[in-house]
Amino acid sequence: MGGAAVEMRSVSKRFGSVEALADANLSARPGEVHALLGENGAGKTTLMRVLCGMLRPDGGEVLVEGRRLPPEGTRAAAAAGVGMVHQHFTLVPSLTVAENVALGTREGGGFRLALERVHERLTELEQVTGLPVDPGAAVAGLSVGAKQRVEILKALYRDPRVLVLDEPTTVLGPQEVDWLFGVLRSLVEEARTVLLIGHKLDEILRVADRVTVLRRGRTVLAEGREAVDAPGLARAMIGRETTPAARPARVEAGERVARLKAVGALGEDGRTAVRDVTLEVHRGEIVGIGGVEGNGQRELALVLSGRRRPAAGSADLPATVSLIPQDRGAGGLVAGFDLAENTALAFHDDDAHRRGPLIDWAAMRGTAHEIVTGFDVRAPGWRATAQSLSGGNRQKLLVGRELARAPDLLVAENPMRGLDIAAAAFLRAKLVELKGGGPGAEEAGGAGGRPAGAAPGIVLFSTDLDEVLDLADRVFVLVRGQLIAVPEAERNPAGMGRPMFGSEQA
Amino acid sequence: MSHSRIRRSVPALAAACFLGGLVVGCGGGENDSPDDALRVALLTSGPVSDAGWYAGAYEGLLLIEESLGAQVSHQQTRSPAEFDEAFFSYGSSGYDLVFAHGFEYQDAALRAGEEFPELTIVVSSGGRISDNVRSLIFRLEEGSYLAGMMAGGLTRSRVVGMVGGVAIPPAQGTFRAFEAGARSIDPDIEVLEAFIGSWDDVAAAREAATAQLNRGADVLVHNTDAASFGVFQAVREANGDENPVWAIGMNRDQNDVAPEVIAGSAAIDIPRAFLDVASRFTAGTLPPGALDLSLGEGVVDFIVNPEALGRIPADLLARIDEARVAIREGMLEVPRIEFLEEEPGGP
């Protein structure tokens, strides 16, 4: 006990009527990568924010290297050597890497002087971590993975004794994950402690020394790596057995629902993000598009869903297209709207949900209720706003809404990201059901009436190659805005990885 | 939804509470003034700190208070929407006489006159009259003519400049007279004219004055209010021992505003005019229609700056004195611009 780097005892925290943490315990030793697992809303992030002094717990105590921390105050936590890499980027886009790192550090002298020191230290860190980052580059121009690297460097710069990373791998490609884990290992070799929040079990098991599992705000498991396996952890997280996901049967594709011809699209910065993409999507098939984030996925998804007109080429799209953007629902939901209002974003002009020019809020609440129960959205109450939901529950609300539209075409960008195991399995099953034109479509489709067999076409963008390989009938990768088909014979991670990372083959 | 709605109306509730508190705290107080006292009000559309047009009016109001024992009130209006409101306020709380100091009040004054027959309104430089709405017209042209003579006598470059506020007839009239006065000394004098579109934009006035100085003018007159400070400043900066530059004040005796450069002021004795009107009003001898006040009544004059006397040729001063007498006796006709809509019928 005396040797614990971080000791959190009986921590509790309540937000209004929601009990985020009830009896959470965590003990991490120096020199270990300690994984913190749990479903969405289990309290992982809340517990870590308590550790960093960002939240005041209602009860319990926090000790870092044997010393008790005051109940709130980020400075005290930082002084005790706790650093955190947040799930969402906290970088200032218009500043350079070095300037971002310098922000919040207290180097002596003027800002200029500090910057020079920052440059030096970053170069040192670069050698230690083997991580190439140009200190003078503007953050706005960096890829998502590079931004993540900067976030980590920013935390490392303060030389923390305890480093907390909140789901750092969600935005990284496979190679970057390997790199990150290498860095984490070298950190713990220096007798530091790494606390890693995650939900991908296989990844976690690759790097963790010990594991703590939270369920509904309580610590339900704390074991060494050698004592756990993936099914056991999943059981602990969910509280019951899971059934392994069934690989969907290949289905005969139906009529064509969408066609892109030589489509080009511009990114936010006005540069070409998608070039010369030609793609046909048919009813009853899942088209999987893999690739590292920032290669044109967002722009292609917007064009494919009719949310944006292509800058070049033509898009022939069906009447109803559902879009599940990424960012855990943040892009598709209005933070300050409640459940019914967020549902109304998709249904406010629907005949079944209005009376003349007025919205029929009773009908809207009915549809929202179907979504909430059908997708197990956990909300503190009916009037709960989207911002009061946890990330995973937001994503469930969004996915539920988009499926409820009974679309002809469904475009989904990393829909599983941020979902816990049960929810991901549920969504998987939904997608499979949907493409079969099965009961899923009927059940979710509050708007009703579609002829049997009129299953939607589904386009699944994912950075998780396994997900694409598992679900898709046809597989593509998107590399620097170009869509490259992966032949049937190459349907494996290596086959997909080659065009993504290696030299392009013909 | 309901939550956010409540949250949104909070500030309005706060404002309502504030108002409620005021009502409860102070109670609705009514004016409890003696009914027999003369009640006189003044409306200006500019600050009474302008050392000019409005300041004179305010002095006049205080003079009326002092001399006639009247109860007085002043309001500075900021926009035309406030004109009617101000008349309404005074009319409905028993005022007898309102000086509306500027042509801009004339339409609102006519409407208020109809609504409050008991009220008498005197509009300075007003162009419209009715039974109880009078116009007070200052024949400032007569003073301005003498100022023009002074300018014509002082200029070496034979170029003089005029910086006006808004191009309305009373202002234009003073410039025509100034021009005539200058040319009575030297018929070939060049006269520059500019209107800045505002009575109190100091920066614009300064810019216009500087432009005229750059074009060779060495005597500048203005007809503005607070903006006159801009003209004086420009002149002060251009003034040198080798090439003296002069300014001339207008509307009010401004000689002490910039004594080193002002040769004199074409002034209206507004306080005296107001007191005159108020006295006649109490005596019941205020004539209907327009009231012309000029050199003859001693309300308008050109006042030479005593500090500049040593630098002004004696024969020029003598010529100005001659002209003053000629105007007063009706021997010299000063050009002017008529702007009254209907001449008053009868005496």
Next chain:
Amino acid sequence: MIRQLLRPRLRSRRIGPLAAGVVALLAATLLAAAGLALAGYDPAAAGRALVSGAFGSWERFASITLVRATPLILTGLAVALAFRAGVWNIGAEGQLYAGAVAAVWVGLTFPGAPAWLLLPGAMAAAAVAGGLWTLVPVGLKLRAGVGEVITTILMNFVAIHTVAWLVHGPLQEARGVFPQTDPVALAARLPRLGSGRLHAGFPVAVVLAGALWWLLRHSAWGFRVRAVGASIRAAAVSGRIHTGRVVLGAFLLSGMLAGLAGGVEVAGVTFALYENLSPGYGYTAIAVALLAGLNPLAVLLAAGFFGVLQAGAAAMQRDVGVPAVWVSAIEALVILAVVAADRFLRRGMAGKGGG
């Protein structure tokens, strides 16, 4: 419920901010009183003048306070609607002038038309002109992505200078003497309500506030406006909301409300066009809308508050002789206090969020 209210944590959340708000108001009142006393004026008399000037009698309340509030309600609604749609329309002042010009033009050009035709015609023209005045900012925003804050402010200057030119030129009164237009035909004026100066523009403004509130809350159009304003990205991603069209519609309607304010001001109060027709209604409207939390019904209260303050301020000048500069400073002080009180209260209400 009562037990919950008595729980200390809740009490500190609700009553703490309330107390802070009250303290802010008291502090402002004391500061203003101290300032007045130092300058040699009787603060109690000034306070009495403020209250009696705004509320002294029903006639005075209707004729001054409500008349003052009317253009603030309409421009306040214009700003609130635009802000709800995420459109930063700072140009209500210019749109008001455009509306005033149109109403005066109609009122002068068709003097023979009957009142039932001329008055609505003038008001419609005012609204349309106000809407048209937003076209340049709208076009630049939607076509070229130019921020509307700058463009609407610039259009204010254009409007103010255009009015100056008009009253010195094409629209100047027939005699061509003074920089103003002739008064509009009687048939183009808003009818008076009762014996005072209160005109029909006030009930129209109240009804419009109610209608706008109801539309924002219940109609599909209002929902789209709220959605675009709350998150234009989520609205676009939903695929059911044409964000450009919503922005265009809200912007135009906002301009129309501000234009109507100008028309109502001309037809109900001044009857002619002057250079400085508005004492900055379009700018005060921003404070009104923000104070009202962008809620159209609360705009009525907030505009009423400003109406009271301005009516009372004028009375302070008249009855106590406090100079205009002082009065402006006190006005500003009270507004600051209300805004501060609002912040404290709001922070208290928001305490529940997060997580």
